[in-house]
Structure formats: structure tokens, C-alpha cells
Amino acid sequence: MSPKQQRGEETADRLLDAALQVYAESGEQGVTVGALTKTSGVSLGSLYHHFGSVDGLMNALLLRWLGRLLAEMAASVERSRTARTGIRSLVRAYLKFIKENPDGARLLHSSYADRLGMAQARQLRDAQEARLSPMTDWMQRHVDSGEVAPLPMPLIEGLVLGPVVATARRWLAGFDDVDLDQAARVLPERIWRSLVP
Template sequence: MSPKQKRGEATAEQLLDAALRVYAESGEQGLTVAALTRASGVSLGSLYHHFGSVDGLMNALVMRWLERLLGELVKALEHTRTAHTGIRALVGAYLAFAQEHREAARLLHSSYADRQGMADGNRLRDTQEARLSPLAQWAQRHVDSGELAPLPAPLLESLILGPVVAVARRWLSGIDDVDLDEAAVVLPDRIWRSVSAETK
């Protein structure tokens, strides 16, 4: 990488870091060009050069943290042998991510990210295909082995991650009636009952 490319990459990172800080401090309404250039120390021209617009910057920020979250989920599955332990690992990793990266998790669970997902869901999914593939392969492997119910992949994904996302979103919204440590203990077995191929 040339020195110019390195400088460009550093500038883009500066803008992304600043955008998360501004979002954390002021919410979506605070995401103005003036606030972003002031927080980053980067010129207006550089912002537009690297991201095209404030929306472009925020979309890149959402993608950056979505990639990190998916990476953590994939990593959590690497040392699991059964579907049940895999579900426990996924729940633990997701909730740990929310605790360790609270502001980024707030962005990922925000109405801003929801609108982006609704407007451009297929493209988002396509760009994350490499990250999503190991999760889909893990689920399919356990469907084939007879551990997980033979449900369509989107339904399995919703049954496994849906409750975790809902709990994380509630906690991130500031409602203090959710204990994530308790959820990490309780949710895996409850989720397992909903996706296990065993008849109860």
C-alpha cells in the first residue's frame, strides 16, 4: 500500500471513529456535517471524497460493526461440537458484544440501521455473504445430523437469533429490567427447545 493509500485509509478510519462518537453523544439528529468534521478533524472535502455523504459514512459505519459482530459469532462457533453448545456460544457472544461495544451495538439495533436494512436488505445480505456463510453452514450441518429441526434457514436464524436481538435491543434502549448475564444463562436452553429436532 502506498503512503497516499495509507493516509486515505487513516482518514476514513478517523471519520468512522468520529461518527460513532457523535452518534453516541448526540444520536441520529446530531449527525451533521459540521459535527462530523469537527469531531474528526477531517475536512468536508475528505468526508465527501471517502463516503460521498453523511449517509454514506453512516452506512459504512453500520457495515463495519456488523462485520465485527458477525465475526464474533463465527468465532464463537469454532470450538463447539453440538448444536446445543453452538446456540449457547452464539447467545453468549452476541450479548458479550453488546456489553463490550455498547455504542456500536446501539447503532446496529437503532431505527437508523433498521431503515437501512429495510431499504437495502438484499444488498446488505449479499455484501455480508462471506460472514454469513459459516453461520448458515453450521446450521445446515446440524440439520443434516438430525440435531436441528429441518426448517428453512431464515426461520432457523430467526428462532435462534431473534430472542437474543430482542433482549439486546431492550437492554441497549436503557430499560433496566434486563440482566444480560442472566439472559446468557436462560436463553440458550429456551432457544434450543424451539429448534431442536427432538420431539418433546
């Protein structure tokens, strides 16, 4: 990588880091050109050069955090030999990620992410295909072996992630009736039972 390319990547990273900081401190409405350039120390021209717009920057930030979450989830199932241990590991990895990365997790579970997801679902899925395929393939092997109920993959995804996402959203919203450690102990087995043939 040339020094110019390296500087370009560093600038893009500074902008992405600044965008998350501004989003965490001020919410979606606070993510303005002025706030981003002030927090990052990067010029307006550089922001537009790297991302095209504030929306382009926020989309890239969302993809960055989605990629990180999916990487953690994929790694959790790759280390598992059975469907049961894989589901347990995946649920725990998701909840651990939320607890360790609350700012990124708030973005991933935000109304902004929901709007983008509804508008660009196929593009988002295609952009993350390399991370999604191993998890889908892993699950399909366990469906084929009879270890997991023969349901359509979107329903399996809903059974596994639905309770986890709902719990994460509640915790991220600041409700004090949600304990992620307790959820990590209780949810994996309950979710597994929903998948048993």
C-alpha cells in the same frame, strides 16, 4: 500499501470513529457534516472523497459494526462441535458483544439500521456473505445430521436471534429490568429447546 493509501485509510477510520462518537452523543439527528468534521478533525472534502455523503459514511459505519458482530458470531460457532454448544456459544457471543460495544450495538439496533436494512436488505446480506456463509453452512450441517429441527433457515435464524435481539434492544434502550449476564445464562438453553427436532 503506499503512504498515500495508508493516510487515506487512517482518514477514513477517523471519520468512522467520529461518526460513532457523534451518533452515541447526539443521536441520528446530531450526525451532521459540521459535527463530523469537528469531531474527526477531517476536512469536508475528505469526508465526501471517502464516503460521498454523510449517509455514505453512516452506511459504512453500520457495515463496519455489522461485520464485527458477525465475525464474533461466526467465531463462536466455529469453535463448537455440537449444535447445542454452538447455539449456546452464539447467543453468549452476541450478548457479550452488545455489553462490550454499547455504542456500536445501539447503532446496529437503531431505527436508522432498521430503515437501511429494510431498504437495502439484499445488498447488506450480499456485503456480509463471507461472514454469513460459514454460520449458515454450520447450521445446515446440524440440520442435515438431525441434530436441529428441519426448518427453513430463515425460521431457524428467527428462533435463535429473535429473543437475543429483543433482549439486546431492551437493554440498549436503558430498561433496568434486563440483565445481560442473566440473559446469557437463561436464553441459550431456552433457544436450544426451540430447535430440538
